[in-house]
Amino acid sequence: MTAARPVPLSVLDLVPVSAGSSAATALANTVDLAVAAERAGYARYWLAEHHLNPGVAGSAPTVVIGAVAAATRELRVGSAATLVGNTRGLQIAETFGTLAALYGPRIDLGLGRSGAPAPGTPKPPSLAPRSDQVVDGLLVPAPFDFHVAPGSRFALQGELLGRVPGDVDRFEGELELIRGLLAGTWSRDGAVVEAPPASGAPVELWIHGSTGGESARIAGALGLPYGANYHTSPGTVLASVEAYRDAFRPGVLDAPHVIVSADVVVGRSSSEAEELALGYDSWVYSIRAGVGAIAYPSPAAARRDPLDPAAAESVADRVATRFVGDAAEVADRLETLRRAAGADELLVTTITHDHAARVRSYELLGAEWAARGAGAVVGESALAAR
Template sequence: MSPASLSVLDLVPVSTGSTPAEALHRTIDLARHAERAGYARYWLAEHHLNPGVAGSAPNIVIGAVAAATSTIRVGSAATLVGNVRGLQIAETFGTLAALYGPRIDLGLGRSGAPAPGTPKPPPLAPRTDEVVDGLLVPAPFDFRIAAGSRFALQGELLGRVPGDVDRFDGELELIRALFAGTWSRDGSVVGAPPAGGAPVELWIHGSTGGASARAAGALGLPYGANYHTSPGTVLASVQAYRDAFRPGVLDAPHVIVSADVVVGRAADEAEELALGYGQWVYSIRSGAGAIEYPTPDEARATPLSDEAAAAVADRIATRFVGDASHVADRLETLRRATGADELLVTTITHDHAARVRSYDLLAAEWARRAAAEVTVAV
């Protein structure tokens, strides 16, 4: 089997000593490099009220990236339905497709609080770390303990109300109908130009074996599973999608799986570049909001407490750090264990040049392996 295609997930990180404007311009630069290096997709995430993340308006950044490139697919991972209405989503991505052609991807994610009285999900069953087909699958992190004031403030300012999460299926149906040009009211089709007929590739993203995975499978849509944010639940997520899959948009399941990586010219360089990740992840999981990404020296000067280190241990252990050969080996393991059709790589370092180089080194090694497999097959 030839290596799965590689794509980029960009959070538009802000490094200490820089500004959000600089981070946004660096995203454009990275996207151009990614296209030249052969990455298949360039996806933007949505985050709000985080000093260390400038990706708060991914739809605008998608347009800027699409304008600066010509062949790479560009899209969202994910547009959070709890934050905006389906009509706005369809019109926005229809506009992007009208401007930049059939290379726009719309990834949808479920967010928001359930309606009052909705039974709470049971606590996660205790489980220790496991190694499955060579892949570390840590004990799942219970995100409910991470709720903090920053999360609550986001919900307030975005106008979320209890029950928003329950809108997902209806909004998904609306978006699909608007793209298809079939949505009607009182027997009359209602168009939403330029959404109608827009060549937008629709994905659903999820972190668990829950409703998002089942919805993607039931509709025969492609699915994005998160190893980088929720490594302990990735196998359950992918399996739930495959179990629910019925031919629809696709004839067979199609999965992209994300991973955090840092590639250096040598292992010790990669380890140095990777410093600061623990502090950055903890700032998110604690509910304080992502900090500006520190330098290695700043990270060494502010070590995590034992409690904080334990709260991010799963993320540290599942980040692939090393030279290109080592990281490619780990990605091959991730692909094999999850059955991924594509892999979505996210890399954050303080230094922009090092981040670009990480993607370039990985792409070159991945292409070398693909060429070698073709040669062997011949």
Template sequence: MPVPLSVLDLSPVPAGSTVTDALRDTLDLARSAERAGYARFWLAEHHLNPGVAGASPAVLMGAVAAATATIRVGSGAVQTGYRTPLSVVEDFGTLDGLHPGRIDLGLGRSGGSRLPSREPDGRGDRVVDGVLIPAPVSLAAIASSPRFRAQAAALRQPGAQVPPYEEFLDAVDGLITGTWTPGGVEVRAVPGEGAALQTWVLGSSGGESAVLAGRRGLPFAANYHVSPATVLDAVAAYREAFRPSDRLGRPHVMVSADVVVGTDDAHAARIAEGFGPWVHSIRTGAGAIPYPRPEDADALPADPALVTDRVATRFVGGPATVADGLDRLRAVTGADELLLTTITHRHADRVASQELLADEWARRG
């Protein structure tokens, strides 16, 4: 039986379009995902990117949840370095109060003063049971970019200190359960305490996020689409650290992937054009450009050293081709769920892509 499919949306802004168009497209994509039978619809958090409108997951989640009826709605992920535990719990407690039992709280150890740390480690490309695990790519350009530093300055109060991630998770959990007493003082989150939130930890490597998710018995989302080089490390570290909790008796992993599904392989390849230049804009530290038109892609920069790992690990093709690739990814990672993100210039192609895949996935079930 195929594992459940879910959607991660960045609210991409296509070239020639507007932020308003992008946000409305997200609502339309969510309604389509619900009709097609996807399990979850998650919203990403990105800042200072001209080509991405998804900057405030909690606000957009409220609109998505109101525009749908049954699909779970979540964050993928809240950047904890720019927030306090109380503000997160109050925001998501409000969402749960309005849409009980449908809200996922996805947390990411990102933002704040922490710079991207993924660097080449000497490992080359390898193929594991048909799944490409590429060599790591340096993120030095992002870490040294003025935009990255400006983002940190714009999103943090002057002099604010980012707490250790484990302390942040402790506070979030304690506020939801009503057991957080900093300095011996009882602190009550209203709304938030007692909320029926499903808390997830997201991670890109075998580092702290994966280990803490395992130790705390939380479900874990591993990023194949952002960091395909380290997805197996992340999953292995999570499973090794896992301890059963009152929420989970066994490890539960969701793995993300970039996909574009067309009517056939050739059609998918055409509508998928533009991804390389878009990734290039992010990894040079300039910020995501508006997603290019397919006919403009060849004229835009796309340094292979910066983009090949992402382009080569994107699942592009007709429904059967992409479903076969995702099934291999599921088998190699042992994923219990798959989280899919699709970016094309035309919104109609994104909607059709997720509907074609859902039909093929259901047929196999």
């Protein structure tokens, strides 16, 4: 199967910590993987933001972005996503302006909405239960209805980060501030306020979202590129992309532009990939259970301590939508995702217990993607090329 048109392939890195390892090793592994990803032809290397997770060392993505950019030459490097509910727009603009000043016009700023709504805000309806669907060959499972339980690690994150009710409602205002500061046009009382090194910084701005809600609407209304999550919210990814396209008006871009994420594991054979993929269900369950991501287990540990049936059922959607196989099998499934979602780019995240196997997974997939003529030139922004 051959992609209908060139589709850049990029990396999303959570900086996972393997069982028996350390956060310091995970961070060193991230830099090593980024160098390998550039060599293998990936277009972007994006870092996620997560807090209070023993099995994830990506709590300070802007610091890691600098380390990755320093170790690479042409690879675009950025965040997916910087959570506006956790910091202020001025700090975000200045930080990414600094990164662009240090490493040139290859820095991407992906923004995400987070936080609690103001008191009295109507709660969105619970996701209606429905059966799994297959859309143009892509499995779209019943949406997972996620709730933050009091006392969970998610609730503690909000407390320690200083989130207050209504934080999520300031997203549009902070976005306007960030855009204005980066453009060098934000003003107060009729005078332009400069925030060096943000002012005029060549930072590429994205909005990320998981549902067909406000993030998709805002990205579309402003004509910004949009990141949709199949890897964390496979049941809502098509609704998310549809909402973005429906809301799209020419702005920064003349036409919609979407990157879609996927969890993948590639082995030298299907059986090797299945072995490497063991432990993923326990890792996802630790997140959804509200205790924070555990250190990623080894295949042997995963076999010794499997999830009970109820726990396994609670993560079945994520396990079923992880693309596991040899390079050709995974590339075929990525092409199905591209076709079903109408993706302009694809973002893959791979977690295995063994770092060398993780690097090899990306290398095998990158070689297969390049052989199909599906990729793009490293360091060249797909947006700039439009």
